[in-house]
Amino acid sequence: MSVPGDAGAAGEARGPAPQVGTAGRILQAALASFAGRGYDSTSLDALAAGLDVRKQTILYWFPSKEALLEAVVDQCASELSTVLEASLHRAGDGWGKVEAVVRSVFRLAARRPEVLGLVRETGRLGPPASTRFLAALGPLVDGASAFLEAEMDAGHLRRHEPRLLLVAIYSTVIGMLTEVEVLRALGEEPTARSLVRRRRELLDLLRSALVASGPEGEP
Amino acid sequence: MSVPGDAGAAGEARGPAPQVGTAGRILQAALASFAGRGYDSTSLDALAAGLDVRKQTILYWFPSKEALLEAVVDQCASELSTVLEASLHRAGDGWGKVEAVVRSVFRLAARRPEVLGLVRETGRLGPPASTRFLAALGPLVDGASAFLEAEMDAGHLRRHEPRLLLVAIYSTVIGMLTEVEVLRALGEEPTARSLVRRRRELLDLLRSALVASGPEGEP
DNA sequence: CGAGCCATCTACCATATGGTAGACAGGCGC
DNA sequence: GCGCCTGTCTACCATATGGTAGATGGCTCG
Numbered sequence: 413m414s415v416p417g418d419a420g421a422a423g424e425a426r427g428p429a430p431q432v433g434t435a436g437r438i439l440q441a442a443l444a445s446f447a448g449r450g451y452d453s454t455s456l457d458a459l460a461a462g463l464d465v466r467k468q469t470i471l472y473w474f475p476s477k478e479a480l481l482e483a484v485v486d487q488c489a490s491e492l493s494t495v496l497e498a499s500l501h502r503a504g505d506g507w508g509k510v511e512a513v514v515r516s517v518f519r520l521a522a523r524r525p526e527v528l529g530l531v532r533e534t535g536r537l538g539p540p541a542s543t544r545f546l547a548a549l550g551p552l553v554d555g556a557s558a559f560l561e562a563e564m565d566a567g568h569l570r571r572h573e574p575r576l577l578l579v580a581i582y583s584t585v586i587g588m589l590t591e592v593e594v595l596r597a598l599g600e601e602p603t604a605r606s607l608v609r610r611r612r613e614l615l616d617l618l619r620s621a622l623v624a625s626g627p628e629g630e631p
Numbered sequence: 632m633s634v635p636g637d638a639g640a641a642g643e644a645r646g647p648a649p650q651v652g653t654a655g656r657i658l659q660a661a662l663a664s665f666a667g668r669g670y671d672s673t674s675l676d677a678l679a680a681g682l683d684v685r686k687q688t689i690l691y692w693f694p695s696k697e698a699l700l701e702a703v704v705d706q707c708a709s710e711l712s713t714v715l716e717a718s719l720h721r722a723g724d725g726w727g728k729v730e731a732v733v734r735s736v737f738r739l740a741a742r743r744p745e746v747l748g749l750v751r752e753t754g755r756l757g758p759p760a761s762t763r764f765l766a767a768l769g770p771l772v773d774g775a776s777a778f779l780e781a782e783m784d785a786g787h788l789r790r791h792e793p794r795l796l797l798v799a800i801y802s803t804v805i806g807m808l809t810e811v812e813v814l815r816a817l818g819e820e821p822t823a824r825s826l827v828r829r830r831r832e833l834l835d836l837l838r839s840a841l842v843a844s845g846p847e848g849e850p
Numbered sequence: 851c852g853a854g855c856c857a858t859c860t861a862c863c864a865t866a867t868g869g870t871a872g873a874c875a876g877g878c879g880c
Numbered sequence: 881g882c883g884c885c886t887g888t889c890t891a892c893c894a895t896a897t898g899g900t901a902g903a904t905g906g907c908t909c910g
Contacts, residue, residue: 466890
């Protein structure tokens with residue numbers, strides 16, 4: 413039985429994770445708006461209007477606008493973690509693993525573009541949203557960094573500073589997926605076809621950048 | 632003699648470009664806040680407080696908050712254009728030119744980080760801010776795309792789709808320069824030393840990605 | 851010296867916004 | 881059938897926000 417928003421665990425709707433019913437609808441609507449319009453440009457009244465309820469209903473399930481943001485951030489971090497973990501467990505060697513991760517993020521973007529949009533918005537918002545999000549991804553990032561370093565040591569990948577490499581990959585992936593205005597200006601409408609092209613180009617670039625050519629890194 | 636904000640050319644302070652005096656101070660403060668906190672999170676009262684004036688003074692020089700944003704966008708587009716044009720006119724061949732452009736953007740970031748911060752904010756804001764900004768950079772982007780294609784045709788750079796390559800480079804550069812929270816989470820504080828490391832890593836990555844190894848592209 | 855202009859301010863406006871308190875209808879259990 | 885709980889609503893609050901109108905002091909010019 414669902415329980416309404418109240419003092420308690422900060423940032424959480426009461427009771428079980430609200431994926432269904434009104435609380436679930438509120439989360440989805442908030443995600444879409446926070447990702448698309450921005451957190452500060454989203455009012456509770458506007459959000460409520462889109463859901464055909466009053467803002468008091470939102471405040472019944474989430475004690476404040478900030479608590480709603482925290483719940484949305486947690487949900488996105490969870491979805492992204494799940495996707496990244498699944499792909500990390502499947503692929504084997506250096507480049508294969510990087511490729512698997514990038515492909516899985518693009519698949520997530522195809523069916524849930526607002527998740528990547530929210531990722532980019534947390535970067536802009538700064539603490540505590542970004543801190544919460546990055547903390548949730550922390551273990552994965554640490555694992556990714558260690559993995560990259562090991563692969564570079566083994567000669568499977570070109571030598572780079574692993575953590576800066578992760579920032580570069582993150583920036584490029586998020587930009588290719590969410591910089592809608594820049595993409596449009598360069599002739600790329602946000603279509604499924606364009607997504608395929610962008611994924612191909614990005615993978616080509618990353619592969620050229622990461623896979624050493626010659627004897628020790630022949631592709 | 633300076634002229635106050637009024638109906639007229641939208642988005643412009645009256646009279647000559649206000650780089651000095653109160654209007655200039657307003658522009659700088661607005662740039663810093665729009666880039667750092669975001670346009671929607673910046674109130675005219677807060678901006679005025681920082682300048683030790685009243686918001687009516689801001690509205691004397693710029694007819695509206697949106698007009699102020701337009702003026703800030705124009706100024707940033709101008710600064711970035713100047714920097715990009717200068718570097719494009721100096722370097723010669725394929726990779727050398729790309730490197731020169733990236734280095735010049737990093738130099739701009741070292742002394743005027745808020746300019747790059749505003750670039751990223753315009754991407755988030757969408758039209759009309761992003762349209763205005765991208766229109767101002769349009770000729771440069773067209774030239775860059777044509778240049779990249781010619782260098783690929785000549786075998787100086789690996790074959791990629793030029794416009795998507797520009798999006799990728801843009802995303803990576805802006806991310807490496809402005810994703811402060813992600814950088815911090817990975818151990819990179821926004822220091823001058825870190826900027827040097829980031830520039831080196833980024834240039835290494837781009838070089839590996841763009842410069843073909845082997846007979847036709849030996850570096 | 852007085853008039854006019856410029857740049858800043860005070861006072862005020864209308865609307866937006868996040869949030870609180872309690873009313874109310876429906877459903878469920880005793 | 882009644883009492884209680886849940887979930888939604890109305891009414892209201894205090895503050896924030898972008899903007900307008902006119903006051904005011906200082907400066908310049910005739």
